[in-house]
Every structure is written in structure tokens, then in C-alpha cells.
Amino acid sequence: MKIFTGPRIVPLEGREPEAFAVDGEWVVATGTRAELRERYPAAEWVDLDGALVVPGFNDAHCHPSQAALARVRVDLSAAADREAVRDALRARAATTPPGQWVVGQPLNEREVTGVDRDLLDTVSAEHPVVIVQYTFHRAVANSRALEVLGYYSPADAPPGGELTAGGDGRLDGWMYEQAWLDPWLPGPQRESIAPAGAESAQVAALRAVNAELHGVGITSYCDAIVTPLEQRMYTAARQAGELTPRVSMLLWHSYFDAAAWPAEQPDAAHLQLAGVKLMLDGAFSGGTCLCRHPYPSATGADNGLQVLGDAEFAETVRAVDAAGVRVAVHANGDLAIAKVLDAFEALPDRPGRPNHRIEHCSIVDDALIGRIGRAGVTPVPFGPFIALFGEAVQGFYGPERVEMACAHRSFLDAGVPVGGSSDFPIVPIDPLLALQSLVMRRTASGLVVGPGQRLGVLDALAVYTAGSAHATGDAAVRGRLTPGRLADFVVLDADLTAVAPDEIASVPVRSTWVGGSCVFSAS
Numbered sequence: 001m002k003i004f005t006g007p008r009i010v011p012l013e014g015r016e017p018e019a020f021a022v023d024g025e026w027v028v029a030t031g032t033r034a035e036l037r038e039r040y041p042a043a044e045w046v047d048l049d050g051a052l053v054v055p056g057f058n059d060a061h062c063h064p065s066q067a068a069l070a071r072v073r074v075d076l077s078a079a080a081d082r083e084a085v086r087d088a089l090r091a092r093a094a095t096t097p098p099g100q101w102v103v104g105q106p107l108n109e110r111e112v113t114g115v116d117r118d119l120l121d122t123v124s125a126e127h128p129v130v131i132v133q134y135t136f137h138r139a140v141a142n143s144r145a146l147e148v149l150g151y152y153s154p155a156d157a158p159p160g161g162e163l164t165a166g167g168d169g170r171l172d173g174w175m176y177e178q179a180w181l182d183p184w185l186p187g188p189q190r191e192s193i194a195p196a197g198a199e200s201a202q203v204a205a206l207r208a209v210n211a212e213l214h215g216v217g218i219t220s221y222c223d224a225i226v227t228p229l230e231q232r233m234y235t236a237a238r239q240a241g242e243l244t245p246r247v248s249m250l251l252w253h254s255y256f257d258a259a260a261w262p263a264e265q266p267d268a269a270h271l272q273l274a275g276v277k278l279m280l281d282g283a284f285s286g287g288t289c290l291c292r293h294p295y296p297s298a299t300g301a302d303n304g305l306q307v308l309g310d311a312e313f314a315e316t317v318r319a320v321d322a323a324g325v326r327v328a329v330h331a332n333g334d335l336a337i338a339k340v341l342d343a344f345e346a347l348p349d350r351p352g353r354p355n356h357r358i359e360h361c362s363i364v365d366d367a368l369i370g371r372i373g374r375a376g377v378t379p380v381p382f383g384p385f386i387a388l389f390g391e392a393v394q395g396f397y398g399p400e401r402v403e404m405a406c407a408h409r410s411f412l413d414a415g416v417p418v419g420g421s422s423d424f425p426i427v428p429i430d431p432l433l434a435l436q437s438l439v440m441r442r443t444a445s446g447l448v449v450g451p452g453q454r455l456g457v458l459d460a461l462a463v464y465t466a467g468s469a470h471a472t473g474d475a476a477v478r479g480r481l482t483p484g485r486l487a488d489f490v491v492l493d494a495d496l497t498a499v500a501p502d503e504i505a506s507v508p509v510r511s512t513w514v515g516g517s518c519v520f521s522a523s
């Protein structure tokens with residue numbers, strides 16, 4: 001038994017206690033120091049340094065497994081230019097048997113431009129080479145890879161995918177949506193093009209990623225796409241005692257098998273399957289999401305991309321729901337969100353249904369929010385996107401639509417709980433950066449986007465704690481520092497309610513605790 005005390009404690013439910021008692025991983029009591037001293041005379045006391053204790057941050061939609069696997073593959077996150085990209089891939093090709101895939105990720109196109117088929121052809125003619133662009137909505141391949149995939153002209157793209165070509169009709173190597181996702185996430189019958197490396201290397205990379213996440217206060221996250229490969233990686237880390245955050249996983253739909261879904265998950269507090277992931281449309285900040293009304297979208301199509309056909313989509317939703325499993329659909333544009341709700345509303349009445357989710361749920365209106373509330377659906381909108389991409393988003397969708405983009409305030413006002421999400425490693429995972437964005441809705445250049453959606457800092461905090469817990473069905477045991485919940489918390493060096501809004505993102509994390517154990521300390 002331990003009793004934690006020290007600075008101001010904000011439990012996000014009930015009165016602020018002076019201290020809380022932790023037995024094993026669980027908060028068992030809160031109260032004044034005197035009350036807890038009397039109740040637990042033998043307990044060990046831990047006096048926390050810092051200014052504010054809040055529930056641990058929970059990112060309801062991110063991809064730490066991809067951040068880890070990027071380090072096992074060819075990690076391009078720090079490559080400064082196209083030559084650096086080429087050299088890193090060449091070095092890997094030199095130690096890879098001919099014919100095997102050489103995969104680089106992520107390509108950060110905000111910094112590195114001019115990567116195409118011709119550049120990758122200078123890496124190798126014997127190896128299929130592919131680079132995954134940072135948004136995970138497209139990838140670029142060399143000639144050998146295009147040949148292996150059977151891609152010779154734009155007409156070879158599968159449904160929901162696109163291959164682009166130059167003026168001469170020759171493919172430029174860029175593969176959009178299903179054109180690269182099909183071979184990347186092919187389902188259990190075929191092998192993925194993505195090499196995985198040794199399990200020990202995966203676990204070491206995951207441990208390093210998790211250590212970084214603890215450093216910004218993360219105690220739980222939901223990995224928004226796993227296949228059996230990532231599932232094995234997390235399981236191996238857990239079995240080795242090296243999985244320090246609490247991890248939920250969304251299984252990519254092509255791997256879903258109702259008969260194989262676990263009826264019970266006894267280790268759910270540490271590692272659990274939380275649902276099945278589908279994607280219906282394109283990217284929000286990339287300008288390819290499916291909207292009702294036209295906009296200057298990145299692909300030139302007038303209102304964005306739909307990546308899964310209506311019939312196949314509805315059928316998959318029905319099958320996953322019938323198995324009693326949570327459905328989580330990536331849908332950014334208002335038309336895509338309406339289609340998801342059409343599918344959810346058509347499901348038969350059934351007691352005990354988990355809360356289905358709409359990932360990102362970026363552009364909404366009052367009617368869609370009403371339908372989301374009535375269907376008991378949980379949106380998981382982007383947390384830091386307005387601060388990071390406000391100009392791009394306003395450029396694509398116009399000032400009127402962005403009033404209802406990442407509409408945290410409108411959801412909460414309608415009584416709809418929302419999760420907090422970064423989509424890391426596409427964007428930085430730092431929850432305090434997201435909190436500042438939710439509170440200010442202001443970009444670095446000073447543009448304020450959709451000021452009507454601003455949240456108070458404690459509401460923003462609740463999104464990234466209790467809201468995210470709700471998104472995986474864990475609101476009863478996570479997200480608040482109250483008896484009966486897990487003792488996951490963060491100690492900050494400043495009181496978030498006392499600093500200026502534009503200082504929230506720079507408040508240092510002093511320490512991070514999972515189940516009453518310290519997983520990060522700044523000192």
C-alpha cells in the first residue's frame with residue numbers, strides 16, 4: 001500500500017483530495033492526509049514533486065507500433081533530404097538478399113521533396129523498394145516493386161486505390177490508399193510486403209518508443225491499426241515484462257475472424273484487443289477526405305476519396321457488430337461520416353453492444369452530431385491538428401466548414417464523449433500540445449480556426465483522459481483518479497489552470513506513473 005500526496009491533485013471527478021491510496025495498481029481511497037494516515041497506518045508515503053497531479057494521458061488513436069517498426073525497417077524520420085533517403089535505403093539494400101523488400105518509413109514530405117520512382121531506382125534494381133509517406137495514405141515504389149505488384153499503368157490500381165503517372169503515361173511510383181494498403185495489409189492468406197525484422201529488435205524498438213511516450217505523460221494508448229505482426233510484438237513485449245503503458249489495439253478488418261476473437265481478455269488492463277478498424281475515406285490534413293460539397297482536394301477529385309465500397313463496408317460492419325466486437329471506422333469528411341452512421345443505424349437492436357467509434361470524425365454538422373449521440377457512437381477527433389495544420393485545413397475546406405472541424409466543443413455540448421488523439425507518428429504525440437490546440441484553436445502563425453470549438457483546459461484534459469478511456473470501453477477503470485480506477489497519473493511542473501493558454505504546451509512533465517509505479521522521471 002502506498003499513499004501519494006504532494007501538489008494539487010485534480011482527479012476529474014469529485015472533490016480534490018490531499019492524497020490518494022494505491023493498493024497494487026489500483027486507487028483504493030482518496031481523502032485528506034489525516035484520513036488516509038488513520039485508515040492505512042502501515043502505508044508507505046510518496047511525496048510527489050511538482051505542481052499538479054492529473055490522470056495519465058491516454059491517446060485513443062495513434063500508431064506506436066509503426067513508430068517502432070520504422071526503427072526496425074529503414075527509419076527515415078530524421079532524413080533531411082532526398083539524398084539522405086536514398087543513402088539510407090542503399091545501405092539497407094546492401095545487406096538484404098536480392099528480391100526481398102526494402103521498406104523505408106516514414107517519408108516526411110513536409111521536409112523532403114522530390115522522392116519518386118526514379119530516385120528509388122537508383123537504390124536498387126534487384127530489390128523491390130517502397131517508402132511509406134508519413135500520413136499512411138500513400139507510398140512510393142521503385143520499378144522492381146511496381147513489377148512485383150503487377151502495376152504497369154494507372155488502370156492496374158485496385159478498387160479504392162490510385163496509381164499516378166506522368167504526362168507520358170509512365171507510372172511515377174506513387175500508390176494511393178488501397179493500391180499500397182492491399183499488399184501492405186493483405187489479410188491472413190497472403191504475405192505482407194512489409195518486413196518485420198527479429199522479434200527482439202521489435203521489442204527493443206517498442207520499448208524505446210514507449211519510453212518517449214511516458215516522457216510526455218502518456219500512460220495508455222490505443223494502437224489504431226494492428227495486424228497479427230504488431231499483435232505478436234505487443235504480446236512479446238508484455239510477456240517479457242517490457243510493456244509499460246496500457247495498450248489497446250484495433251485489428252485491421254482484413255484479419256478479423258469472429259471465431260478467433262477472444263471471448264475474455266484477462267490481461268485487458270495491460271494489453272487488449274479493443275475493436276476492428278476499417279477505413280472509409282482519405283486524409284483530413286492531406287485534403288482527400290470524402291465531403292458532401294466539392295473542395296480543392298489534393299487528388300483533383302472534386303469531393304475526396306472513398307476507399308471502401310458501400311456494400312463491402314456495410315457487410316463488414318454487420319459481421320463485426322454481430323460478433324459483439326467494437327467497430328472503429330476512419331471517416332474524416334461529412335459524407336463519409338454520414339455513410340458510417342447509415343451503416344451503424346441499420347444494425348439490429350442488440351443489448352450490450354460496445355460503443356462503436358468514428359476515427360477522426362473531422363468535419364461534422366449539427367445533424368451528424370445528433371445522429372452520433374443517438375447511436376451512442378464515440379468520435380475520436382484529432383487533438384493537435386488545428387494548431388499544426390490550421391492553414392492547410394482552412395485552405396482545403398474553407399472557413400465555414402472548419403468551424404465544425406475537429407468539433408470537440410460541439411460534441412461535448414451535445415453530451416457525446418470524445419477521445420483525444422494525435423495519430424502519432426504522423427504528428428507529435430505530445431498531449432500538452434494537443435491540449436493547447438483544443439484550448440486555443442490557434443496556429444503558430446496566429447490564425448484562429450473555428451474559435452467556437454475552444455475548450456476550457458479541464459475539459460480538454462478530460463478529453464485526453466476520461467474521454468479516451470471511454471473510447472476503448474475503459475471509462476470505469478481509467479481516466480480519473482478515484483477509488484476503483486487504475487493508479488495512472490502524471491505530475492506536471494505547473495498548474496495547467498494557472499498558466500496562460502499559450503504556455504500549456506511548454507509545461508514540463510515531472511513524472512509519469514502507471515499502476516502506481518514510476519515509468520518516467522525528469523530528474
Ligand SMILES: [Zn+2]
Nearest residue numbers: 061062224423
Ligand atoms: Zn491513424
